[in-house]
Amino acid sequence: MADFRYSQFCALARAAEVVGERWTLLILRELLLGAKRFSDLRERLDGISASVLSKRLARLQGRGLVTARTLEPPLAATVYELSDTGRALAPTLHHLLRWGARFLRPGRPRERVEADWLRLALAACGRRTPTPARSILLRIRGQRGEFLLRVTGGAGGTTVTDRLEPAEATVVADPQTVMGLMTGALSAQAALREGRVRVEGDPAALEAFPALFEIGGTGESSPD
Amino acid sequence: MADFRYSQFCALARAAEVVGERWTLLILRELLLGAKRFSDLRERLDGISASVLSKRLARLQGRGLVTARTLEPPLAATVYELSDTGRALAPTLHHLLRWGARFLRPGRPRERVEADWLRLALAACGRRTPTPARSILLRIRGQRGEFLLRVTGGAGGTTVTDRLEPAEATVVADPQTVMGLMTGALSAQAALREGRVRVEGDPAALEAFPALFEIGGTGESSPD
DNA sequence: CCGCATCCGTTTCGATACTG
DNA sequence: CAGTATCGAAACGGATGCGG
Numbered sequence: 001m002a003d004f005r006y007s008q009f010c011a012l013a014r015a016a017e018v019v020g021e022r023w024t025l026l027i028l029r030e031l032l033l034g035a036k037r038f039s040d041l042r043e044r045l046d047g048i049s050a051s052v053l054s055k056r057l058a059r060l061q062g063r064g065l066v067t068a069r070t071l072e073p074p075l076a077a078t079v080y081e082l083s084d085t086g087r088a089l090a091p092t093l094h095h096l097l098r099w100g101a102r103f104l105r106p107g108r109p110r111e112r113v114e115a116d117w118l119r120l121a122l123a124a125c126g127r128r129t130p131t132p133a134r135s136i137l138l139r140i141r142g143q144r145g146e147f148l149l150r151v152t153g154g155a156g157g158t159t160v161t162d163r164l165e166p167a168e169a170t171v172v173a174d175p176q177t178v179m180g181l182m183t184g185a186l187s188a189q190a191a192l193r194e195g196r197v198r199v200e201g202d203p204a205a206l207e208a209f210p211a212l213f214e215i216g217g218t219g220e221s222s223p224d
Numbered sequence: 225m226a227d228f229r230y231s232q233f234c235a236l237a238r239a240a241e242v243v244g245e246r247w248t249l250l251i252l253r254e255l256l257l258g259a260k261r262f263s264d265l266r267e268r269l270d271g272i273s274a275s276v277l278s279k280r281l282a283r284l285q286g287r288g289l290v291t292a293r294t295l296e297p298p299l300a301a302t303v304y305e306l307s308d309t310g311r312a313l314a315p316t317l318h319h320l321l322r323w324g325a326r327f328l329r330p331g332r333p334r335e336r337v338e339a340d341w342l343r344l345a346l347a348a349c350g351r352r353t354p355t356p357a358r359s360i361l362l363r364i365r366g367q368r369g370e371f372l373l374r375v376t377g378g379a380g381g382t383t384v385t386d387r388l389e390p391a392e393a394t395v396v397a398d399p400q401t402v403m404g405l406m407t408g409a410l411s412a413q414a415a416l417r418e419g420r421v422r423v424e425g426d427p428a429a430l431e432a433f434p435a436l437f438e439i440g441g442t443g444e445s446s447p448d
Numbered sequence: 449c450c451g452c453a454t455c456c457g458t459t460t461c462g463a464t465a466c467t468g
Numbered sequence: 469c470a471g472t473a474t475c476g477a478a479a480c481g482g483a484t485g486c487g488g
Contacts, residue, residue, distance in 0.1 A: 006250065007270065009331050009399060010341040011348075012317060016249045022461080026230065038470050046231065049462045054471060063327070078470070085326070088440050092323055094234060095316040100239025102309070103287070107233050117234040117282045124235075175233060184354025216312050246480080262451055276450055300488085301450070424482045 014043040018063050019089070023048050024056055025096075028082070030064065032090060033116045035081035046112055065089070094124040099216030102123055105185045115140070115147040118175055119160060122149060125182060125213045126158030134209050135167040141174050151212060158212040169201030171209065181206075182213045242287050243313070247272050248280055249320075252306070253414060254316060257340045259305035270336055289313070301330070318348040323440030325349055329409045331400040340372040342399055343384060346373060349406060349437045350382030359391040359434050365398050375436060382436040393425030395433065405430075406437045 005020075006013040019025055026045055030036055036044075042053055057080060060066040065086035071077050101121065118140060131153035138149045150167060152159050173181070177196040180186030188206045189195040199206045229244075230237040243249055250269055254260055260268075266277055279429050281304060284290040289310035325345065327332045342364060355377035362373045374391060376383050397405070401420040405409030415421040423430050 004332060004374050005246070007332070007335050008341070009251070009328065009335040009337040009403070010250075010253070011325040011328050011345050011403075012253050012321045012341075013250060013324075014327035015320045018324070018327065019320075020244065020246065020249060022229070023246065025244060026232070026234075026237060029234070029236050047462080049464090050471065051473085052461065055460095075469095088321055092319040092440070095319050096239045096243075097236045099313055099316055100237075100242070103238035103242065104233070104235050108231070113233040117232070117236075121235050151258065179233070179235075197254040210299040216316070263449085271481080273483095274452065275454085276480065281483095 005213035018059075018065070021056065021059075024060070025093070027053070027056055027060070028065070028086065028089060029093065029117075029120070031080060031082045031086065032093065033120065035069075035079045037077055037079050041080070044114065055142075059172050060086070068121060070082050095216065097121060097124040100185050101179070101215040104183060105176065113142050113175045115142070115149075118178065119149055119162065121179065122151065122160040122182065122213070125153075125215055126160055127212060127214050128157045130155045131158050131212045134205055134208050134212065135165075136205050136209060137164070137167040137170040138178060139170055139172040140178055141172065151209075153208075153212045167201070167205075169199055169203070171197060171199055171206055173197040181209055183214075183215050233306065242283075242289070243394050245280065245283075247276060248284070249317070251277070251280055251284070252289070252310065252313060253317065253344070255304060255306045256317065257291075257344065258390075259303045261301050265304070268338065284310070315398075319440065320436075321348040322347060324401070325407050325439040328403050328407060329400065337366050337399045339366070339373075342402065343373055343386065345403065346375065346384040346406060346437070349439055350375075350384055351436060351438050352381045354379045355382050355436045356432050358429055358436065359389075360429050360433060361388070361391040361394040362402060363394055363396040364402055365396065375433075377432075377436045391425070393423055393427070393429035395421060395423055395430055397421040405433055407439050408434050408437075 005017045019028065023045060027041060030041055030044055036052065038057075042048060042050065045053070057066060061068060064083055066080050067083050068078050068080055071079060097120065133154045136151045138145055138151060140149065148162070148164050150161050150163060150165060173191070173196060177186065177191055180189060181188065181197070188209065192206070197206065226442055229241045236352075243252065247269060254265055254268055262277065262281070266272060266274065269277070281290060288307055290304050291307050292302050292304055295303060301357060321344065328374060358377045360375045362375060364373065372386065372388055374385050374387060374389060397415070397420060401410065401415055405412065405415060405421070412433065416430070419432065
């Protein structure tokens, strides 16, 4: 394994050596969402081979981003989790996600969607500046069942949780539609007209939804 | 060129498809530092092959991060530069650089260093919160000559320029030493003791130098 | 010269099979 | 379940060539 991929004394090149290999960012995304076993990772990173996953985990452990922990004898399993160094990448991943959101639509045939990923995206793209004091329950219908998220605007910005308290409105849509509304690629009117979304409760909540989010600065200077 | 590298409806996966290939982050770094020609990029990205650089540039243009512009007939040359979408990645690259700074030291034999990279690193790692009102001129001695940077602390945080106004002190060191001091991996005392740094002017400036910078959150929650 | 396209040896990846 | 072994396919790195 060529450990020195670039020969440059530059912090960005160093970072690229650690997280710039295929699959690595997605492995970190999964571990950011919680500790996981080898086979959990394989299942969610649909398409990664066992040998590549093994190499990636070994490298991430070697660089100190990931630690392996063996559970107590009853469940003799190894789980991988982020170390402090790995968790320190979270702000970077959020920024990258916000920037990448512009490429999300259109969706592609047979693409996988996980509830976790949507929650991560909504959380990462929520505005940090004061947003309309709305509370919206999202009922997201994927291929494999449906799940709920709760989005709240306020003076402290937008927050996203999976606690299911009551809200002003419930918005029912599939993942592609939710992300289209969030990124602004799809207007509320168009989504309603095409029957891609249904609102229960205050219809104005849907109109306000896009204002709760923003994607990576197309011009506005983000704080940092 | 398999354009769909992952089959996941996730903004981070989309971003990884665009910037997650070998060399791409470093190409973006170079273009962030200014528009460049094909051969300029090849020269600075020591080791990249022409065919790979060509493919990367084509992909980046296809995705809208980079534009090619042909100069007027006298200098019939093509320069590549970042588009708004490409420049929108700047905050992400700064975050990633700050995180990667922890891996900078120790330097490796025969590693290349460019003045631009140091300037980028110092700018990216400068604290955003108020810092001591110091002004320090860095005289950095690389293999190929030396160059100067000016670091200023203040209520608005740390700023780094290449304008050579007078300062309280001049710090003379090689790039590895400067980065060691910046990341905190090398203490001012140790650097002085080993003769790796020389100070002209107020000696206290060197002691204050590390306080002007911070690298990617090992615990402190960065604003975003 | 500059911006590639082409050829070719080496490395990495992906799919499957196999082992403790 | 958690990986290692193997092997064909794809990507990469280096050299060369060619049109503008």
